[in-house]
Amino acid sequence: MKHWYKLVLIMSGAFILATAPGSPAQLQAEEAEAAAEYEPTEDDLAFKAEYEEMVAEHGFHAYAFDFFVTSMLWTVIAAGLVFLMHLGFATLETGLTRQKNAVNVLFKNVFIISIGILTYGLIGFNMHYPGEWQIPYVFGIGSPIGDLNQDFTLGYGGIGLAMTGYGDFIFQAMFAATAATIVSGVVAERIKLSSFMVFSLVLVAFAYPIAGSWHWGEGFLAELAVPFYDFAGSSAVHGFGGFAALGAVLILGARRGKYLSGGRMKPILGHNIPLAAVGVFLLWFGWFGFNGGSVLSAEPKDLGLVFTTTAMSAAMGAIAAMLTSWILLKKPDITMALNGVLAGLVGITAGADAVGPWAAVFIGLVAGIIVVFAIIFFDKVKIDDPVGAISVHGVCGVWGTVVIAFFNPDISLVSQVIGTVTFCGFAFVVAVVLALILKATMGLRVTEEEEDEGLDYSEHGQEAYPDFGKVTG
Amino acid sequence: MKHWYKLVLIMSGAFILATAPGSPAQLQAEEAEAAAEYEPTEDDLAFKAEYEEMVAEHGFHAYAFDFFVTSMLWTVIAAGLVFLMHLGFATLETGLTRQKNAVNVLFKNVFIISIGILTYGLIGFNMHYPGEWQIPYVFGIGSPIGDLNQDFTLGYGGIGLAMTGYGDFIFQAMFAATAATIVSGVVAERIKLSSFMVFSLVLVAFAYPIAGSWHWGEGFLAELAVPFYDFAGSSAVHGFGGFAALGAVLILGARRGKYLSGGRMKPILGHNIPLAAVGVFLLWFGWFGFNGGSVLSAEPKDLGLVFTTTAMSAAMGAIAAMLTSWILLKKPDITMALNGVLAGLVGITAGADAVGPWAAVFIGLVAGIIVVFAIIFFDKVKIDDPVGAISVHGVCGVWGTVVIAFFNPDISLVSQVIGTVTFCGFAFVVAVVLALILKATMGLRVTEEEEDEGLDYSEHGQEAYPDFGKVTG
Amino acid sequence: MKHWYKLVLIMSGAFILATAPGSPAQLQAEEAEAAAEYEPTEDDLAFKAEYEEMVAEHGFHAYAFDFFVTSMLWTVIAAGLVFLMHLGFATLETGLTRQKNAVNVLFKNVFIISIGILTYGLIGFNMHYPGEWQIPYVFGIGSPIGDLNQDFTLGYGGIGLAMTGYGDFIFQAMFAATAATIVSGVVAERIKLSSFMVFSLVLVAFAYPIAGSWHWGEGFLAELAVPFYDFAGSSAVHGFGGFAALGAVLILGARRGKYLSGGRMKPILGHNIPLAAVGVFLLWFGWFGFNGGSVLSAEPKDLGLVFTTTAMSAAMGAIAAMLTSWILLKKPDITMALNGVLAGLVGITAGADAVGPWAAVFIGLVAGIIVVFAIIFFDKVKIDDPVGAISVHGVCGVWGTVVIAFFNPDISLVSQVIGTVTFCGFAFVVAVVLALILKATMGLRVTEEEEDEGLDYSEHGQEAYPDFGKVTG
Amino acid sequence: MKLIKAIIKPFKLEEVKEALSELGIEGMTVTEVKGFGRQKGHTEIYRGSEYTVDFLPKVMVEIVVADDIVSKTVEAVVKAAKTGKIGDGKIFVLPIEEAIRIRTDERGDGAV
Amino acid sequence: MKLIKAIIKPFKLEEVKEALSELGIEGMTVTEVKGFGRQKGHTEIYRGSEYTVDFLPKVMVEIVVADDIVSKTVEAVVKAAKTGKIGDGKIFVLPIEEAIRIRTDERGDGAV
Amino acid sequence: MKLIKAIIKPFKLEEVKEALSELGIEGMTVTEVKGFGRQKGHTEIYRGSEYTVDFLPKVMVEIVVADDIVSKTVEAVVKAAKTGKIGDGKIFVLPIEEAIRIRTDERGDGAV
Numbered sequence A, B, C: 001m002k003h004w005y006k007l008v009l010i011m012s013g014a015f016i017l018a019t020a021p022g023s024p025a026q027l028q029a030e031e032a033e034a035a036a037e038y039e040p041t042e043d044d045l046a047f048k049a050e051y052e053e054m055v056a057e058h059g060f061h062a063y064a065f066d067f068f069v070t071s072m073l074w075t076v077i078a079a080g081l082v083f084l085m086h087l088g089f090a091t092l093e094t095g096l097t098r099q100k101n102a103v104n105v106l107f108k109n110v111f112i113i114s115i116g117i118l119t120y121g122l123i124g125f126n127m128h129y130p131g132e133w134q135i136p137y138v139f140g141i142g143s144p145i146g147d148l149n150q151d152f153t154l155g156y157g158g159i160g161l162a163m164t165g166y167g168d169f170i171f172q173a174m175f176a177a178t179a180a181t182i183v184s185g186v187v188a189e190r191i192k193l194s195s196f197m198v199f200s201l202v203l204v205a206f207a208y209p210i211a212g213s214w215h216w217g218e219g220f221l222a223e224l225a226v227p228f229y230d231f232a233g234s235s236a237v238h239g240f241g242g243f244a245a246l247g248a249v250l251i252l253g254a255r256r257g258k259y260l261s262g263g264r265m266k267p268i269l270g271h272n273i274p275l276a277a278v279g280v281f282l283l284w285f286g287w288f289g290f291n292g293g294s295v296l297s298a299e300p301k302d303l304g305l306v307f308t309t310t311a312m313s314a315a316m317g318a319i320a321a322m323l324t325s326w327i328l329l330k331k332p333d334i335t336m337a338l339n340g341v342l343a344g345l346v347g348i349t350a351g352a353d354a355v356g357p358w359a360a361v362f363i364g365l366v367a368g369i370i371v372v373f374a375i376i377f378f379d380k381v382k383i384d385d386p387v388g389a390i391s392v393h394g395v396c397g398v399w400g401t402v403v404i405a406f407f408n409p410d411i412s413l414v415s416q417v418i419g420t421v422t423f424c425g426f427a428f429v430v431a432v433v434l435a436l437i438l439k440a441t442m443g444l445r446v447t448e449e450e451e452d453e454g455l456d457y458s459e460h461g462q463e464a465y466p467d468f469g470k471v472t473g
Numbered sequence D, E, F: 001m002k003l004i005k006a007i008i009k010p011f012k013l014e015e016v017k018e019a020l021s022e023l024g025i026e027g028m029t030v031t032e033v034k035g036f037g038r039q040k041g042h043t044e045i046y047r048g049s050e051y052t053v054d055f056l057p058k059v060m061v062e063i064v065v066a067d068d069i070v071s072k073t074v075e076a077v078v079k080a081a082k083t084g085k086i087g088d089g090k091i092f093v094l095p096i097e098e099a100i101r102i103r104t105d106e107r108g109d110g111a112v
């Protein structure tokens, strides 16, 4: 205990120093006093005048300096948060697959977000929100973005879309790659890298923006008697991604050694659960940008509601999946808890601004239950999804889109079903066709030997954790 | 070196492309010119008028479109940052415990944030800020939140609480789970999962909001002659959590094999220091939302000050703990440096807006020193805290709450002591009672065998890193 | 399949509950109706009046409540994002070095950000932006920051610097440590901890702010005929850091066992690629604050552009490095892809607000190609850079600063070259001198034995992953 | 009794285990190892530098069996582990003098 | 000299080490292994699928000792490692022909 | 044939491998182990508590060679692995009764 007196000495000294005249505390107090007595000087007044003049000079744009500025700020921050979801996906997928494929999974994730942003600039954005339609309400050709600040009024979309063109673009661009990323986890550990790159490029550059235009680009789903409603994309993004994954995996097949003869199954364990948990927390965090940013402004009523419904559905999804797995499987399964969070998030995405917090809890509750059954179901029918993304994004995406018709009188069940079927069906068909073409041409799968050795070795010649021995290297 | 000419070729080509007529650079320049010469068209003017009309139409809410909107935006972003602290806690706690309990630690962390949000909605919020008191200034019963946008003026709390009801709720909900999370690390590696779930549920649903109401809900601590001051909760959150943990661990006991006969001690090493470091950085990052969001508006004076004091105290805490461990223990201990960051953060939390940057440095300095001694002290007296949370949150929480009385003339030492003792004492007593009840009923600890095998196996039947061999799986 | 009926039961029950009278859905609907019919009450109107009065009372500061507030909010958020880059650096550097040095790498990173913030407060800030010059345009002495809210007008920097003094300080403080952090990765695995601490302290406390003052502090680079242009610091931060690292490593030498006799080379593999990938994603995310925050306000035109150029350059950098490594090295190298992201980010930093999105793509394209060649080149000439930071920050920093002269007519090639050479040259010289002094006094390198055993053991007596066996501990 | 030490390709472990189970062998101990052998020259890249990976991931299976089933066991391992490609691994047979089951203190053939 | 190869439950390592130290044994080498044996049938779940974990975490302790203390050593290990539950592990004794201390080039019993 | 089991300091692996290659030895198997020996008493700290690290990281190299080159091999390992400091490690030589190359079914000296 002989160290304690040192502590006392150090602290006393510090105290004296801190409270002595000229000390920070003293200065602090003096400054506070000075502030209280402060009268604006001429300089201050001059500065104030100058500032006001500056604002006036902005003249034509001056009106923008309030709601618009704040909304635009939120849009770009939300874009950043959606970007971070890609780290969430990368770590979740890496954690839930095997060590020998970790480099490959990460590589694909870096590729997807990068190619997603680029192709969205090149053609996606203008296909997603067609200036004019080539096929009315169905297809408008894309062209590269130009100077999106050209709208000199800045009042890009009015109060409902209070952001500059670049703000709109970058937020949507971060969204675009999400669908392809969902597929990435499902086909992991056996798809050929180059084929996957082509697959996801087509998905993100063409299929996603074309389908998106039907809803968000004022296409036919927006023209239904009661327009289809999908706030931030339970169907348009998640359902789309989940069913594209389903299509791809049907052609691709299961990982070697998972489904054994005689109906037996040998689970293939994810190699790093902490990494997977990091991914889910980051996805939840990023989802505040995904849903919150989809308010498309900083409108405070909606913003608060959307944050609340998003959080409550995710929380309930987690608890529901925990309990379901505990009851059903006798043990509280961490990977189910993690998938439950995501199920709740996907579920609430369609109606985050259209239902109240307790409806959100209900949506999350059911999503968290469904997801456990769905994961077990897909395994039963030998559809091998290492990360559970078909269940999370596909199944819960459908659930979330359809259920809101029961909670909000302005939403039509029929329209919701039409929209959901459209997105999921289209994604499924595109994925199947694309996968078949790739299978016939480049080949879709690595060889059995490559799969056994791991894609990190066969595709990249690299290891994720190469150190052997603590201090050999 | 034969590749260099390729580089030169590619780059020259790219350059020509980039600067040729019709190239991006060219287009860029032309657009800039066009912008300079731009005269608003009739369309622009029409748009401007339309925009202004829209704002006017919002009529009754229109005044909200300035400070209020920005403040509300900050509140929800801060809520997101506080949420991310839960990832920080999850990774820190996982990193500082053993591999064989990693799944269990992560599971508990997913549970706590989820149940915390839900129970806060169900009863916590209205208990924390009682509309009316059942026992005046001491206890107001909670009821589920309703439609928090019902306050149609939106001007929820005026300039001092410039956010909608949902904004307030979600920010506070993210806070609520913090106290329980602090306990989670301390009791890790030996507490029974189901008992822990009950324990933290009671803590987060009842104990935390009741205690909180005494200070933030206008209860008796706010009614002291000089009101108790605890800006973002050095005592109300961190002290509370730290002392609840102390109470729990006294009943629970130490991990097997840590304190040997004859006064010897065998440290139990954390299994993943990089993960722990990730946790601390995320906590620091999230703390900008914890403290910054506690400004409860986007008031720029306070916001800048709070960010600065928070960062400087954390930085000084880190350096102080580094040097203290270096001098005292002869080696610069990374886990002490990490705890030093957190000590500085906890220390400044009570007075982040009430002291200047150099006072913050002083607070962090002492916190960073104290924390090292406290960790050693608790080990000496055989209180087994795997992550050091009692020292970080409990001891430094007290320090931070009390010390600000010396720096700010408007804060009373007596009130600070009363408040601190109230929070820490209450938390301690509740935790002890609760732990004793659980011990007598469900059982508090896993069996010795389960502890030896690890909770991942015994409670979850799962492994955190199941891969055996780089390519076996 | 016997569980399915349970699901149906649970869901039906939940549905009935959810849609029954008194249910959330019902309440929801009723509340919506009530809202539609709502007439502001006297209370509401009174509240509105009160709110307006409050704003009026703020009187002299009232004008600040619009653009200024939003800008300040963005500044502190951006400061938080730049802070998070330090976690990015910490994980990237840890991932790309060996297990036996992981604790050491993390320790250095905690140290740098902490000491960076403190010294920036103590002398850096006022040296970076000298109130008055001791040597005109070259050197102004620093003094500790005082109460930066003293400017009672709050209108700190007008529309171009719309933030309080604390906002400015904390944003710049987070920047300051970046340069030193860049060095940290390059010298990892062999530099003596104490010497590194002195080295980085001098760099961050003196060299960086002095050099910075030449450009951002209105020093001689700002006084050139056509002022040097470096938006967020391709040269002033990244080039500076990269060339300081180059200088340091020339004196320090390569890691033992990397360059073998006979010109052979044995690469030393990074031990945790997923951790490195986490780092790069976090850096990209944080860079939105680094570049976006450098707008120094929430000006929406610039903000949208800067986010877009930043993202597109990073994305193109990644794809370019992927393809370059694939073509050149026959395999798609994940570490090259990761470095490609950073190359694109560093490249665009100088001109993020001065070029359009397609010019950004071009800048990223070339950066992504260059970085692969540069990494190979430095290895050829036996400059051992474990993380590739000299190539990423040094080489691409130069590229980014110089190239913008071709894209923006207002930027002069000559000035860009002068500025770039100034920053990189100064950093290089300072680093060489400093390293030589340290070598002669404290010693720069650990002993061969310490290097072999790993710095975690020899400097810290700790292990990053001490668990042996899944359940031994 | 003999100790059979088989060094095999990691992804063959499952098949080897099953082949041994079919023989009625109920115990084995597996270690993650790195092997250096003829199967070399395969190069990987790291940050632009090619290098030869000398040490390849292998798995070592150690099985103690009674003398009479040694050759059957060896054959079973050979059959299950063979791919015909270089690097398939080796089997070494070592003499064992005593075997003890910790739980029961049983010795000899009965212990394995 | 003999090589004693003991495969034990991981959390028994500490006790085994202490038992050996008490005997005056100053050296041993420990490897992390996975064991396959009678102790099986315990099932874990992963994402809803139950599966049998065949390979359980074990620790292999290798101790070289002079012939005369082999049985004492074996007994000490048995005593320290026993829990009485299935899966406690095995001990194998192998002959050693030579032992060398690298540092000093000492050979034989003196080297261990 | 003999099995040479060398327990060495991890950072000496590279040198040992090269020394063996020079001898024309083409195969070896390496395991990451923890060693307990005389080289002890070195203390580390963790969160303020000093503790003795009993088990130090080592690497175990197993090499099977024909009888005639055993002593050359042992010498080569000793030379390459020696630092002269405590903890350099041990070499144990065990008899091998049979060796089989899985790929070709070759037996005996030809198999290694």
Ligand SMILES: Nc1ncnc2c1ncn2[C@@H]1O[C@H](COP(=O)(O)OP(=O)(O)O)[C@@H](O)[C@H]1O
Pocket: D007, D034, D035, D036, D037, D038, D039, D040, D056, D058, D085, D086, D087, D088, D089, D090, F026, F027, F028, F029, F030, F062, F063, F064, F065, F101, F102, F103, F112
């Ligand atoms: N002499 C040896 N001693 C110990 N292990 C060996 C020996 N030779 C080979 N091995 C092990 O067997 C593995 C396969 O040997 P290798 O020569 O690559 O191919 P093959 O078995 O087809 O001849 C090696 O990776 C190594 O682990």
Ligand SMILES: Nc1ncnc2c1ncn2[C@@H]1O[C@H](COP(=O)(O)OP(=O)(O)O)[C@@H](O)[C@H]1O
Pocket: D026, D027, D028, D029, D030, D062, D063, D064, D065, D101, D102, D103, D112, E007, E034, E035, E036, E037, E038, E039, E040, E056, E058, E085, E086, E087, E088, E089, E090
């Ligand atoms: N024949 C064997 N050869 C090698 N190792 C064995 C053998 N039998 C058992 N083992 C090892 O001993 C461990 C314990 O054996 P097991 O049969 O499960 O229980 P018990 O030792 O109680 O009989 C196994 O996990 C395995 O590592």
Ligand SMILES: Nc1ncnc2c1ncn2[C@@H]1O[C@H](COP(=O)(O)OP(=O)(O)O)[C@@H](O)[C@H]1O
Pocket: E026, E027, E028, E029, E030, E062, E063, E064, E065, E101, E102, E103, E112, F007, F034, F035, F036, F037, F038, F039, F040, F056, F058, F085, F086, F087, F088, F089, F090
């Ligand atoms: N009797 C033994 N049986 C098995 N391994 C041993 C034995 N003695 C030592 N070792 C191994 O050799 C290593 C070095 O031994 P040690 O006594 O520390 O130093 P030295 O080899 O210099 O005498 C130990 O860490 C351990 O792995």
